[in-house]
Amino acid sequence: MTVVPTQKTVGQMRHGDHLLLGYDTDEQRESVLAVFLIDGLASGHRGLLMPPADMPAAVALSFLEAYGCSVDKEIAAGRLCVDPHLAGPEGLWDLDETIRRETGRAVDDGFLGLRVCTEILRDRAGRGLKTLHDSELLLDPVFASLPVLGICQYDRRIFHEAELTPLDELHHGRVGADDVWHDDLLTISRTFAPPGLALAGEIDDTNVTALARALHIESGRARTRGANGIRTHLDLCGLAFIDVSALRLLVFTALELHGSGGALVLAGVAPHVQRVMRVTGWDRVPGLRLEPRGEAP
Amino acid sequence: MNRAGFVHQALCYSSDEEFLSGTAGFLRNGLDAGDAVLAVVREDNIALLGRALGSRSRHVEFADARDWYDLPSRTLGRYHAHCGRHGGDRRVRIVGEPVWTGRDAFETREWARYESLLNVAFAGTGHWILCPYDTRVLSGDLVRTALRTHPEVAVSGHVAVSSHAYADPADFCAERDGQRPPRLPAGPGDTRFDRGRSAAVRRALRAYAGELGLSEERTHDMVAAVHEVVVNSVRYGGGRGVVRLRRDDDYVVCEVSDDGASGTAPPEGFPGHLPPGPPVARGHGLWLARQLSDLLAEEFGPSGSVVQLYFRLPRPGLRRTGAASAAGPPPGRARRPRGR
Numbered sequence: 001m002t003v004v005p006t007q008k009t010v011g012q013m014r015h016g017d018h019l020l021l022g023y024d025t026d027e028q029r030e031s032v033l034a035v036f037l038i039d040g041l042a043s044g045h046r047g048l049l050m051p052p053a054d055m056p057a058a059v060a061l062s063f064l065e066a067y068g069c070s071v072d073k074e075i076a077a078g079r080l081c082v083d084p085h086l087a088g089p090e091g092l093w094d095l096d097e098t099i100r101r102e103t104g105r106a107v108d109d110g111f112l113g114l115r116v117c118t119e120i121l122r123d124r125a126g127r128g129l130k131t132l133h134d135s136e137l138l139l140d141p142v143f144a145s146l147p148v149l150g151i152c153q154y155d156r157r158i159f160h161e162a163e164l165t166p167l168d169e170l171h172h173g174r175v176g177a178d179d180v181w182h183d184d185l186l187t188i189s190r191t192f193a194p195p196g197l198a199l200a201g202e203i204d205d206t207n208v209t210a211l212a213r214a215l216h217i218e219s220g221r222a223r224t225r226g227a228n229g230i231r232t233h234l235d236l237c238g239l240a241f242i243d244v245s246a247l248r249l250l251v252f253t254a255l256e257l258h259g260s261g262g263a264l265v266l267a268g269v270a271p272h273v274q275r276v277m278r279v280t281g282w283d284r285v286p287g288l289r290l291e292p293r294g295e296a297p
Numbered sequence: 298m299n300r301a302g303f304v305h306q307a308l309c310y311s312s313d314e315e316f317l318s319g320t321a322g323f324l325r326n327g328l329d330a331g332d333a334v335l336a337v338v339r340e341d342n343i344a345l346l347g348r349a350l351g352s353r354s355r356h357v358e359f360a361d362a363r364d365w366y367d368l369p370s371r372t373l374g375r376y377h378a379h380c381g382r383h384g385g386d387r388r389v390r391i392v393g394e395p396v397w398t399g400r401d402a403f404e405t406r407e408w409a410r411y412e413s414l415l416n417v418a419f420a421g422t423g424h425w426i427l428c429p430y431d432t433r434v435l436s437g438d439l440v441r442t443a444l445r446t447h448p449e450v451a452v453s454g455h456v457a458v459s460s461h462a463y464a465d466p467a468d469f470c471a472e473r474d475g476q477r478p479p480r481l482p483a484g485p486g487d488t489r490f491d492r493g494r495s496a497a498v499r500r501a502l503r504a505y506a507g508e509l510g511l512s513e514e515r516t517h518d519m520v521a522a523v524h525e526v527v528v529n530s531v532r533y534g535g536g537r538g539v540v541r542l543r544r545d546d547d548y549v550v551c552e553v554s555d556d557g558a559s560g561t562a563p564p565e566g567f568p569g570h571l572p573p574g575p576p577v578a579r580g581h582g583l584w585l586a587r588q589l590s591d592l593l594a595e596e597f598g599p600s601g602s603v604v605q606l607y608f609r610l611p612r613p614g615l616r617r618t619g620a621a622s623a624a625g626p627p628p629g630r631a632r633r634p635r636g637r
Contacts, residue, residue: 272517279588
């Protein structure tokens, strides 16, 4: 799976941003959109969802309930709305005009701005994605001049990464989920395919508690995901240093998961981290699976 | 001869015949008893044993002592791992000939400590280690020390007597601790640390390793080992201390010192010398520091602790002495003796 660096996390977005979200799973799309729309509610913006099919607003927005949003109440107040425009055959042709009009309406209704989420449909994209390119191109002046910010959602199970790369230039970059943790030494972020966490930087006594919290929450998510046995996946490709007490926490977590039939998978383990695990005897802990760097998962 | 419990014997020999009469029968008895049999001896002695054992030598695992006895803490880890792999319900029977030539005074001290610590590390196991000492080349001092670190002395292939000079490992190590290397003097490049500031130490270590041209692997080892000692100082040594970095012709020396904390007892037993227990227990940090450094001298007390970690500098033209395989598979495993 190609990993494309994100230029911005959703929590950093501001007026004028027109960003591309390439997502691998529905969970990934929903977690980014939920933060985007709920941040909008907090900021006095109207949220506009343009889903790929004509469906009732409450259904299209129902994923927000899991994030503590009262969807019906927000729809009734006009703070969230749904426009099936993109589901129509000519949806992409006048997308810029639609967004211009909706932004003006949001301002007229007393909002400070508009947040728009557009799901791009492949079969509307035209030959060689020409229609899509033209449409994205026309969007740029809208975002540049009005109090609007938007996310164009591309399902990477349908669009190839090679098709998305040229589209990057028509956006102000890519958007990703907010970091779970970020300090001078360590960044913890969520991964979606496979679901888990990516740890980048250094883990020591100053931030091991952040790791513990993130692991705890991730294990909870893994439980609700169900499947057979809880597997928590940690991407350690960017991990430069981890000390013994943090490794002990990983071992402890693995043993716990093992107890309930699951496992902790460590992917992209650097040789020097592997060495530390071998010396401590922690490379053979039940429930801990090591996938060294450069090995296909 | 069959024995229960851990057996650790010294065998002093002054000729090839004495070496063989002390070791070949010992190994044959092991094979007869179904033991896992390992011989870690000098290259010339591998050849001698190969000829003496004939076709039975293919059931003996041989390793060159030069590779195996690289650094005391790592050799201990290696024996521990070997017995874990091959032991189980079986007795592991070992002829282990430590290397004494070419060691300086500090290294010799640490190797003698290692011989003594074997008695603690393998107490409670049923393994049997016989350590040959070649009196033709070793000083009388080394041989006398062997009698203090081995509970028994083998006098021929089948007979052993108690060593009257044997010293309890705790006493022996305490005595050796009296001969610690001197403290490093303060210098402008010293790095002070306190709670939550270990990242600064790691940065200083990486910069220093870069200046010295250490390999990426050894730099990682140095950072990981020193970090654990620093974290120990933060936790048990009053929360702050200083790291000093120096080099001499052979080693990089990293000294971590603190002023201690009232009410904190120094670690008991042999901190970091023995393989740690289950994952949740303490004690992995110092074990790791010992395994990843080349030598480590420590002093723990209520009024402060000083730990010096030594990392051997690469010597151009000589074979690499850095440990590419800490506690991993031993180098020279499954060697076959030449000349059957």
